[in-house]
Every structure is written in C-alpha cells, then in structure tokens.
Amino acid sequence: MKFFVAGIFGFMGLMLSCSGAVFAAEGDVAKRVVLDSNKVSIDTDKAILVRTASTPRSIKVYMNIPFGRTYCSRYETRTVWGPDSSCGYYTECNLVCSNYCQVWNSHGGCVAWGQECYNRCHEYMNSCYHPQVYCAETGVAYKEKQASFKLTFKKASRLGPNEEETFEVIGSQKTVDGRDDVYTLRALDTKTRYLIKNSWFFGDWVSVKGNQ
Structure with missing residues (x-):
C-alpha cells in the first residue's frame, strides 16, 4: 500500500491581468481539459484542468503516463x-x-x-x-500506460456561467521499474484558497477542499 500526502495552497483572482500570461506559458507544455463529466480522459501526463459551474463534485481522471523499465x-x-x-x-x-x-x-x-x-x-x-x-551499461525504456485517480472537490467556490478555475495536474511513475503512479495537483487561477491532498485508499485520490 502506498500513501503520499502533499498540501498545496493556491489563490489568484480571476480578473488579474497576469492570468493570461500564466496560460500562455503553461499552454506550451500542457493542454486544457474541461471537467464537464464524471469521467475525463487525457492522452498526456500533464494537463490544465478547467473547473466550471457544471463540473461534478467527483471526477475519475484517466492519464497516459510513461513508465520506465531498466534494460x-x-x-x-x-x-x-x-x-x-x-x-x-x-x-x-x-x-x-x-x-x-x-x-x-x-x-x-x-x-x-x-x-x-x-x-x-x-x-x-x-x-x-x-x-x-x-x-556494462544500462538504459531506461519508456512505455505509456493508462492510469487514473479520483478527483473530488469539497467546499469549492460558486462559479458563474462564464467563470472558471484552473489547476495543473502532472502524473508520473513513482520509481523507475515500479508499478505505482503518483499525481501532483496545484491551483493556478482560482477564486478561493484550496487545500490539496493526495492519498491512497483503494486507489489514488486527490482531494481539493476550499477554504470557505
């Protein structure tokens, strides 16, 4: 059983003029994915998750993560x-x-x-x-594997029809040659301050709790 906990706080006003620059920098390496259903599939190991007024409280997120094997x-x-x-x-x-x-x-x-x-x-x-x-010499060969985690929002801020909050998620292999996957989630542009926790309990969980 694995157990990984990380607490991250993030807060930025939606109307800040610098938010556009943040998305421009992140857009080069991560795609935007709108959380509009209970299941979301991402074909990479990094993405910008977009929470809107229609985002469910609990979402199953699937990601393609490169897993390395020593040879x-x-x-x-x-x-x-x-x-x-x-x-x-x-x-x-x-x-x-x-x-x-x-x-x-x-x-x-x-x-x-x-x-x-x-x-x-x-x-x-x-x-x-x-x-x-x-x-005499070893290398690491990588192969993509689909992995998943459950994302839950608790006490999240209320959003209007044209408002959104964004979070960056990165999925990775815990150790080379290992079978475990871990996830890092951080707030980019949100209306309130969030506490983000990663844990393992019958699968990977990422909890996002608002400070309201």
Whole structure:
C-alpha cells in the first residue's frame, strides 16, 4: 500500500491581468481539459484542468503516463575466478550412519542395536578462470500506460456561467521499474484558497477542499 500526502495552497483572482500570461506559458507544455463529466480522459501526463459551474463534485481522471523499465544496453566479457561448468566437476562423499534395533525383548525394548552406513555423494563444479558476460551499461525504456485517480472537490467556490478555475495536474511513475503512479495537483487561477491532498485508499485520490 502506498500513501503520499502533499498540501498545496493556491489563490489568484480571476480578473488579474497576469492570468493570461500564466496560460500562455503553461499552454506550451500542457493542454486544457474541461471537467464537464464524471469521467475525463487525457492522452498526456500533464494537463490544465478547467473547473466550471457544471463540473461534478467527483471526477475519475484517466492519464497516459510513461513508465520506465531498466534494460541492459551494452554487454561486455571479463575473466573471473570461481566455480563454473567449463571448469569440470568433482565428487565429494560423506559417510552417513544410522542405528537400528536388531533384537527386541518381550516388553518392546531393544536389547541389541545394529548400525548401517552408506556414502552420500554430491557433485560440485571446479573453480578456474573463465569468461563471464556482464552488463556494462544500462538504459531506461519508456512505455505509456493508462492510469487514473479520483478527483473530488469539497467546499469549492460558486462559479458563474462564464467563470472558471484552473489547476495543473502532472502524473508520473513513482520509481523507475515500479508499478505505482503518483499525481501532483496545484491551483493556478482560482477564486478561493484550496487545500490539496493526495492519498491512497483503494486507489489514488486527490482531494481539493476550499477554504470557505
């Protein structure tokens, strides 16, 4: 189970003249996605989420996130000392003995013991200098995977027909070779101050709570 919490506050007036510059800068790297249904699909790992008066309280957001896997990009051969099949084999035996009763009395007790022994043998590889192939350099190959999180708005500000609030979301792989995905959400242009929390509980959740 993973648990990741991050608190972020964001507040900007909708009528600020600098808001247009913010969108121009973000527009180069992230697309605007209007939250107008209970399910939203985004074909990238970064987007500008647009909340309007018709945005539902809870939305399932799907994103395409690149997941990295480590692979060996270059192999080399070196000479090492140690056991290997190319060195041949030798056999080592140990004498194993066990006792057994030869004569029992009328009361069920043993009055004469005997012993039987046998050789227990194992085959081992000899040690010698031999070539060994090893990974001299690694790389990371990326493949897109669809992942999702649930976005909820609590005590969000009331918006008029032509008003909107914007948030930036970034989805990423938690660690290379890992299977977990994490999300970062921050407020860009909002009417009120929001507390944003990321958590895991039967799936990824991002909660946006207004300070009203």
